[in-house]
Amino acid sequence: MNDLWGPIQASDWRSAPSVAGRPATEADVLAGAAVFYVEGDTAAVQMQLPCCAIHTLGDGSEESVVVIQAELGPQGTILGVRPLAGGNGVCLATEVRLLPNGFGS
Incomplete structure (x- = not known):
């Protein structure tokens, strides 16, 4: 079985499955294209996905993530x-710094 939440090579971030332009569904989460879904009324935020970012964690450390x-x-x-490094997470947009040119920016 394929590990949905395994490590991502920095050079392969563009190939990470994602959900853009609509709210995620349970099927998207099961397929590894989304981390969460909400039943009921939600709205997608219009942004280019997947994208690179630096996530500031609660202890002040930072990690590279693909949104x-x-x-x-x-x-x-x-x-x-x-x-x-692998895994998944949920955070607020205020907790990340987007890297529009990828991880080299």
Whole structure:
């Protein structure tokens, strides 16, 4: 079986599955194209996905992530991210610094 949340090579970030232009579904999460889904009314945030970012963690450290999902929630824009080291996470857009030119920028 393929590991949906395994490591991502920095040079391969563009191939990470993502959901853009619409809210994610349960099927998207099961396929590894989204980290979360919300039943009911949600709105997708219009942004180019996948995209590279630096996520600032609660302890002040930073990790490189690929943003694969962006939706508008009550607290603001919520992102589904995949750290390059593997795994997944959910964070607010205010917790990341987007890297529009990829990880070399």
